[in-house]
Amino acid sequence: MDETPLERERRAKVARWRSERREPYPWSFPGRVPTEDVRTRCLALSAGQEAEGDPVRVAGRLHALRVHGGTAFADIDDLSGSLQLILRADVLGEGPYHAWMGDLDSGDLIGAEGRPALSRRGEPSLVATRVELLAKAISPPPEKFHGLQDVEERLRRRYLDLLSSAETRARFRARSVLVRETRSFLDEAGFLEVETPVLVPLAGGGTAQPFSTYSNYLGEEVRLRIALELALKRLLVGGLERVYELGKCFRNEDLDVTHSPEFTMLEAYWAYADYLDMKGLVERLYARLASRVGTLLPDVPAAQEAAQAFASGFHTVDFVEELEHRSGISRLIERKPSELREYARAAGSTVPDDSPPGVFLDKLFEHYVEPHLLRPTFVLDYPAVTTPLAKRHRSRPGFVERFEFYYRGMELGNAYTELNDPDEQFRRFEEQLSSRVEDRFAYDEDFVQALRYGMPPATGIGIGIDRMVMALTGTFSIKDVILFPLVRARLP
RNA sequence: GGGCCCGUAGCUUAGCCCGGUAGAGCAGGCGGCUCUUAACCGCAAGAUCAGGGGUUCGAAUCCCCUCGGGCCCGCCA
Numbered sequence: 001m002d003e004t005p006l007e008r009e010r011r012a013k014v015a016r017w018r019s020e021r022r023e024p025y026p027w028s029f030p031g032r033v034p035t036e037d038v039r040t041r042c043l044a045l046s047a048g049q050e051a052e053g054d055p056v057r058v059a060g061r062l063h064a065l066r067v068h069g070g071t072a073f074a075d076i077d078d079l080s081g082s083l084q085l086i087l088r089a090d091v092l093g094e095g096p097y098h099a100w101m102g103d104l105d106s107g108d109l110i111g112a113e114g115r116p117a118l119s120r121r122g123e124p125s126l127v128a129t130r131v132e133l134l135a136k137a138i139s140p141p142p143e144k145f146h147g148l149q150d151v152e153e154r155l156r157r158r159y160l161d162l163l164s165s166a167e168t169r170a171r172f173r174a175r176s177v178l179v180r181e182t183r184s185f186l187d188e189a190g191f192l193e194v195e196t197p198v199l200v201p202l203a204g205g206g207t208a209q210p211f212s213t214y215s216n217y218l219g220e221e222v223r224l225r226i227a228l229e230l231a232l233k234r235l236l237v238g239g240l241e242r243v244y245e246l247g248k249c250f251r252n253e254d255l256d257v258t259h260s261p262e263f264t265m266l267e268a269y270w271a272y273a274d275y276l277d278m279k280g281l282v283e284r285l286y287a288r289l290a291s292r293v294g295t296l297l298p299d300v301p302a303a304q305e306a307a308q309a310f311a312s313g314f315h316t317v318d319f320v321e322e323l324e325h326r327s328g329i330s331r332l333i334e335r336k337p338s339e340l341r342e343y344a345r346a347a348g349s350t351v352p353d354d355s356p357p358g359v360f361l362d363k364l365f366e367h368y369v370e371p372h373l374l375r376p377t378f379v380l381d382y383p384a385v386t387t388p389l390a391k392r393h394r395s396r397p398g399f400v401e402r403f404e405f406y407y408r409g410m411e412l413g414n415a416y417t418e419l420n421d422p423d424e425q426f427r428r429f430e431e432q433l434s435s436r437v438e439d440r441f442a443y444d445e446d447f448v449q450a451l452r453y454g455m456p457p458a459t460g461i462g463i464g465i466d467r468m469v470m471a472l473t474g475t476f477s478i479k480d481v482i483l484f485p486l487v488r489a490r491l492p
Numbered sequence: 493g494g495g496c497c498c499g500u501a502g503c504u505u506a507g508c509c510c511g512g513u514a515g516a517g518c519a520g521g522c523g524g525c526u527c528u529u530a531a532c533c534g535c536a537a538g539a540u541c542a543g544g545g546g547u548u549c550g551a552a553u554c555c556c557c558u559c560g561g562g563c564c565c566g567c568c569a
Contacts, residue, residue, distance in 0.1 A: 004501090004502055004520095004538090005502090005520075005521090005537085005538065006502055006519070006520045006521095006538090007502080007520095009520060009521070010520085048527085064529070064530080064531095066527095066528050066529065066531050066532090067525085067528095067531090068525055068526055068527075068528065068531080068532085069524075069525040069526055070525085070526040071525095071526035071527065071528080072526090072528090073527075073528050073529065073531085075529070084528085084529070086527080086528095088526070089526075090526080105519085105520075106519065106520095107519090119527055119528075119529090120527045120528095121527060121528070121529080123527085123528080123529065125527095139502070140502055140503075140519055140520070141502090141503080141519085142502085142503050142504085142519095143502090143503035143504050143517090143518050143519070143530095144503090144518065144519075144530070145504075145517090145518070145530045146503075146504045146505090146518085146530095147503085147504085148503075148504095149503085149504065149505095150499085150503090150504095150561085151498095151561065151562060152499090152560070152561045152562085153503095155561090160503095164503090206569070207568085207569075208568075208569055209568080209569095226569090251568090251569070253567095253568055253569070254567085254568075256563095257563090259568090259569075348565085348566085349566085349567095350566060350567075351566095351567080411569095487560095487561090488559095488560070488561090
């Protein structure tokens with residue numbers, strides 16, 4: 001690996017330390033507290049005052065060093081935030097102080113021991129009585145003020161993005177907390193978290209293109225799952241009643257601002273309940289997540305906006321009513337497929353002429369309605385032609401019991417009262433198999449067999465976790481909520 | 493699949509239209525400075541201008557190709 005002159009300079013410092021029998025990469029730094037603790041203790045102090053009592057130990061990455069002759073101000077970052085260390089020649093000793101000024105570089109991981117103090121200018125600080133190098137940084141960090149601007153570098157080398165951006169750290173921390181809250185919420189609601197296979201002989205539950213690989217043991221091709229649905233419904237047949245899985249699914253499709261080939265899906269299935277029960281569950285889940293994000297990201301306006309929006313509840317619209325209202329097209333349900341096709345063409349869609357009529361309705365909805373679904377909104381009761389796998393509506397002929405929900409024009413999830421009639425399921429699989437446009441549909445014969453044993457009436461939902469995090473953290477690209485998004489390998 | 497845009501020092505960038513030996517800030521080196529916080533002041537150093545080819549006396553700049561990336565549209569879901 002090529003070294004820059006800067007890196008050679010830093011490596012020389014490591015060599016010098018070693019020659020002096022000092023360790024540039026020590027083993028631990030016991031007794032350290034988060035810098036947050038120091039900031040908290042500083043609240044009780046007045047400017048220029050130093051706290052009494054035992055010294056405390058903090059550790060973090062050095063990101064700025066301002067040297068004023070015999071006093072230096074060193075800013076360190078840890079996960080809890082940033083803290084200024086005050087290093088003084090008269091406290092550390094002239095010799096050690098000047099040695100540290102020569103040895104320290106931004107990016108180094110250091111530890112310090114000392115007393116909390118407010119600087120004369122009122123900055124929460126730690127007056128260091130002792131400094132330790134915990135790991136020498138050979139490569140310099142990104143520029144301190146602008147940070148890492150290159151989008152490609154941010155994605156390919158996320159560690160640089162994280163170490164130079166407190167905002168990025170806060171966003172991914174928020175993601176972890178939101179996922180944990182989601183799990184707690186479902187656990188408390190009596191759902192059982194399960195793990196089903198990622199490697200499957202047949203990638204069912206949708207018509208996305210799967211990734212393929214090969215099992216040496218089986219001597220067969222296997223695929224990566226595209227959805228969790230069919231495995232989880234089998235568990236309902238098996239009597240697990242309330243189950244969910246939160247895990248990776250894979251679709252061999254394009255990556256754009258709302259799609260990633262590898263993404264995190266939550267699916268939950270709830271026996272003896274229907275889609276309106278699920279609607280209530282979603283609303284409660286999002287209210288809880290909103291209250292968490294409000295305190296997690298106090299400095300992110302879009303996150304605060306999302307927190308408020310979800311806290312005040314969802315708005316509900318009817319699929320057909322809303323589409324007729326927005327498009328100005330009346331009596332949509334009575335229209336012939338050819339008419340729907342013409343309307344879809346007029347809206348700019350280029351889907352094939354022989355697509356099922358539901359496809360045209362979907363295109364019209366995408367074009368006329370989705371951009372307007374800015375507030376958290378449930379879209380309720382879809383025409384049956386748009387949705388092959390939901391149960392028919394109990395009181396509205398030609399419709400199914402289904403809702404999707406949206407925020408800022410982005411689809412966040414999709415729920416049904418699930419189809420559990422095995423013969424009906426078989427017919428719909430057959431239809432999909434015979435449809436020219438869905439030639440990559442995988443027929444899972446054993447799933448129909450499972451339904452023959454009886455699946456309880458149930459509701460189910462799929463929620464894209466990446467999009468959920470985007471919505472709640474006010475992020476506009478899915479790549480900004482995935483730590484290591486898929487990128488092309490760099491040729492040597 | 494179609495269109496638009498970007499790639500200059502470790503990082504952030506100016507220069508590109510209108511061709512004439514690449515200019516700065518941060519970081520790093522040396523010197524100064526005991527309350528700064530994008531610290532400051534002085535000195536010196538650092539660049540196959542993404543890669544390849546072409547036009548030209550001369551290319552970071554104009555043209556073509558390749559690589560990597562971003563955005564929009566379409567498709568997919």
